[in-house]
Amino acid sequence: MGLIKRTSIVDMSREDWLAERRKAIGGSDASAILGLNPYTTPYTLWADKTGRLPDKEDNEAMRQGRDLEQYVVDRFSEVSRRRCRRVNAILTNTDYPYSSANIDREIVGESAGLECKTTSVLNLKKFRDGEFPDTYYCQCVHYLAVTQWTRWYLAVLVLNKGFMVYQLTRAENDEKPDWCESSVYVSDGEIRALMGAESTFWTRYVIPDIPPPADGLKPTSETISALYPVGGEKEVISLDCENTFRSYAALKQQIAALKVEQERCEQVLKKAMGAHERGECGKFTVSWKPSERRTFDHKTFAKEHPQVDLSPYYKLSVSRRFEVKETA
Numbered sequence: 001m002g003l004i005k006r007t008s009i010v011d012m013s014r015e016d017w018l019a020e021r022r023k024a025i026g027g028s029d030a031s032a033i034l035g036l037n038p039y040t041t042p043y044t045l046w047a048d049k050t051g052r053l054p055d056k057e058d059n060e061a062m063r064q065g066r067d068l069e070q071y072v073v074d075r076f077s078e079v080s081r082r083r084c085r086r087v088n089a090i091l092t093n094t095d096y097p098y099s100s101a102n103i104d105r106e107i108v109g110e111s112a113g114l115e116c117k118t119t120s121v122l123n124l125k126k127f128r129d130g131e132f133p134d135t136y137y138c139q140c141v142h143y144l145a146v147t148q149w150t151r152w153y154l155a156v157l158v159l160n161k162g163f164m165v166y167q168l169t170r171a172e173n174d175e176k177p178d179w180c181e182s183s184v185y186v187s188d189g190e191i192r193a194l195m196g197a198e199s200t201f202w203t204r205y206v207i208p209d210i211p212p213p214a215d216g217l218k219p220t221s222e223t224i225s226a227l228y229p230v231g232g233e234k235e236v237i238s239l240d241c242e243n244t245f246r247s248y249a250a251l252k253q254q255i256a257a258l259k260v261e262q263e264r265c266e267q268v269l270k271k272a273m274g275a276h277e278r279g280e281c282g283k284f285t286v287s288w289k290p291s292e293r294r295t296f297d298h299k300t301f302a303k304e305h306p307q308v309d310l311s312p313y314y315k316l317s318v319s320r321r322f323e324v325k326e327t328a
Helices: 014-021 027-033 042-049 060-067 069-080 121-130 133-146 190-204 216-229 242-273 300-302
Strands: 002-009 089-093 096-101 104-108 113-121 151-158 161-171 183-185 276-282 283-288
Touching: 027 042, 027 133, 027 190, 042 190, 042 216, 060 069, 060 113, 069 113, 069 151, 069 161, 089 133, 096 133, 096 190, 113 133, 121 151, 121 161, 133 151, 133 161, 133 190, 242 276
Parallel strands: 113 151, 161 183
Antiparallel strands: 002 089, 089 096, 104 113, 151 161, 276 283
16 A cells, blocks of 8 residues: 655645646546546646646636535535544655545545535536436545545535435445435446556656647647647648548538538428427427527617727637638
């Protein structure tokens, strides 16, 4: 078993804390490495860990998660009859030198920890029948590995709708507490697989500063645009990407043909509906209802009110237009 090291964060500023987190893979990063995070890809994570991306701006969801964390802890203690305490440290394990853990709470008198989540009611369907999101699962498994503890509890507050607790356990025949929605057994093999993937990511991409391959996902596109927001280099660069160019051109033609076919299907349905606003066929339903959208005609307004300076009301945004052309 590895040795656990605790780096105190009691007197650490937020900037120093964020810098410390960049030195290793944290629990919230685990799902991205496995391709299970809809908001972060391996490329995005690489750009963050190598210091290419700015710190994430605080938002309302993050603020509510922090403010309600103690409430989630109190609710967990109420249903479980277990006492929790803060760790106030970043945990590392000599067995996994590229990983760290910033845990919400540890359970007093038990080899266990607690992860607190606050989420929107719009995500309620993700918590049916004892299920919960893969991102949460990967995070808890990561913490089980780093801490070497036996259990991890996941407490989830669905705003204005419900409170659920789940158990993840390394004990194969562990019983599900009656206050848990479900209990999931996490094998040693699964932990080795996750930590192996994290080690591979760090040694293959972060240490040598080599970006992961493109994956076609939106977060990767957003990250590339953030890394290279403006041009400036006027020299034409020679690219050894002929196969990629050919694939791009072929896919563009296929997409155009598919859009035409999609439009044809829409025309057939609209002809069949006529003046009706709703239709159904087996498990499918379709609606074609009138809708209104009010827009401001700034050109006409400027023409009729030439004395009004509208320039302060125009928002300027700069982006790079991507276009591929094939010469004859």
